[in-house]
Amino acid sequence: MVLRRRDVVTRLLAGREGMVVVSGLGSATWDVAEAGDDPLNFPLWAGMGCTAMIGLGLALAQPARRVVVITGDGEMLMGLGGLATIADQAPENLAVLVLDNETFGETGGQPTHTAGLADLAGIALGAGFPTVLEAADEAGLPPLMAAVRSAPGPVFAVAKVALESLPLVMPPKDGAFLKDRLRHALGVDTLA
Amino acid sequence: MTRQDNDWPGQIYDVLGRHQLRQVAHVPDAGHKRLLDLCVADPEKRVVTLTSEEEGVGLLTGAWLGGEKGVLLMQSSGVGNCVNALAMVESCRVPILILVAMRGEWGEFNPWQMPMGLAVEPVLTAINAVVLRAEAAADVAPTVEAAAGLAFNGQRAVAVLLSQRLIGSKSFAK
Numbered sequence: 402m403v404l405r406r407r408d409v410v411t412r413l414l415a416g417r418e419g420m421v422v423v424s425g426l427g428s429a430t431w432d433v434a435e436a437g438d439d440p441l442n443f444p445l446w447a448g449m450g451c452t453a454m455i456g457l458g459l460a461l462a463q464p465a466r467r468v469v470v471i472t473g474d475g476e477m478l479m480g481l482g483g484l485a486t487i488a489d490q491a492p493e494n495l496a497v498l499v500l501d502n503e504t505f506g507e508t509g510g511q512p513t514h515t516a517g518l519a520d521l522a523g524i525a526l527g528a529g530f531p532t533v534l535e536a537a538d539e540a541g542l543p544p545l546m547a548a549v550r551s552a553p554g555p556v557f558a559v560a561k562v563a564l565e566s567l568p569l570v571m572p573p574k575d576g577a578f579l580k581d582r583l584r585h586a587l588g589v590d591t592l593a
Numbered sequence: 594m595t596r597q598d599n600d601w602p603g604q605i606y607d608v609l610g611r612h613q614l615r616q617v618a619h620v621p622d623a624g625h626k627r628l629l630d631l632c633v634a635d636p637e638k639r640v641v642t643l644t645s646e647e648e649g650v651g652l653l654t655g656a657w658l659g660g661e662k663g664v665l666l667m668q669s670s671g672v673g674n675c676v677n678a679l680a681m682v683e684s685c686r687v688p689i690l691i692l693v694a695m696r697g698e699w700g701e702f703n704p705w706q707m708p709m710g711l712a713v714e715p716v717l718t719a720i721n722a723v724v725l726r727a728e729a730a731a732d733v734a735p736t737v738e739a740a741a742g743l744a745f746n747g748q749r750a751v752a753v754l755l756s757q758r759l760i761g762s763k764s765f766a767k
Contacts, residue, residue, distance in 0.1 A: 423655070443658060448681035451651035458655025458663075461616060461639055466659075482644030483651070490641060576685030577748075580658060589660025 402539045406500045406562040410471060411436045413498070413546050418467075420550070421459055421583070425452035425472025427507040428567075429500055433471055435570040440586035443579055444572040450479030453497050457487050460495035460554075463587060467494055469549060474501040474515045481524060487555050488529030496549040496556035497525075502564045510564070525557035537561040601727075601759070602627035604734035605692070606635075609664055612741045614690070615639055616656045616663030618649035624694030624760035625666045646671030650678035654687045662745060665691045669754070670709045672716055679720045679750050688744040691722075691752040692737065699758040713754060722750035728759060 410432040423443045424433040430444040456470035477499045503516035522535045536545040545558050584590040596603040605628050617632045618641045632638045643649050649665040656663045682689050697710015717724050727736040744751040
């Protein structure tokens with residue numbers, strides 16, 4: 402059975418246990434919002450290509466926390482160099498989950514490079530990620546979710562998901578609020 | 594430690610230490626070599642080598658979210674790579690301290706360096722970054738000190754342009 406992005410995200414984030422989630426702009430941010438707004442979410446409304454690197458900075462600063470980046474294939478393709486940087490830093494507490502529908506879904510459904518020959522899992526392997534998983538159906542999902550939640554990182558996971566037109570579910574929009582809310586939740590907002 | 598008057602990279606390193614800047618992100622430039630060497634040798638610092646400068650804006654945004662401070666080192670050509678990421682910083686009011694080793698100005702021999710070198714200040718200003726400039730060794734430490742204060746108190750992007758006149762007299766001379 403084909404995977405559906407919001408089902409994957411909702412199941413991943415159920416019982417998230419202090420996980421910090423950074424979501425990439427567009428559909429991944431709506432998916433994470435549908436699973437439930439949370440002070441430990443940092444949903445991006447811009448900064449395309451930066452999501453995984455924000456996850457890296459967070460993971461290095463918060464080594465005792467699981468940091469999970471959830472983004473789309475288009476957003477990930479814009480930040481491929483960052484995969485080499487993340488692998489080079491090798492944070493054990495960071496996982497990157499790409500919801501890959503092979504489409505720029507927010508801009509009219511143009512095919513991304515993963516609709517052609519590009520293979521994000523292969524790129525992550527080549528960049529040096531020690532743990533790389535891909536799931537294209539329900540059978541592949543449990544090991545993928547287990548790895549994203551708790552395997553020693555950095556983990557790179559690709560869920561091949563259906564192309565769907567889904568209702569917009571929006572998290573708070575104000576970037577300064579989202580930043581301060583997360584810092585407060587992590588107890589670091591008093592940093593001088 | 595007392596630094597020599599002309600050891601401005603060592604003086605920058607001391608400023609970074611005073612402000613407890615841990616994550617040091619960089620695309621290397623010859624003008625940052627001594628500072629980078631000092632940071633690499635410091636177990637309190639986490640040096641993160643980037644493939645492109647905008648990664649550093651993302652990294653330091655995440656660092657701040659997680660309660661750490663950092664600095665982004667680059668050559669002037671890298672400023673052009675950062676613009677969209679700096680727009681995100683403006684939206685989120687995240688402090689980003691950037692030290693730019695300038696090319697394309699005083700004494701430049703490569704004409705292809707000129708356009709981006711000349712565009713650095715207007716590009717940074719256009720995205721609402723604060724731009725400070727150090728022309729002489731004695732100006733560097735106080736300028737970086739002021740920039741760190743503006744960045745972390747003001748919660749915004751602040752860049753210090755280390756002039757090619759300054760760097761050229763230090764790093765390219767035998």
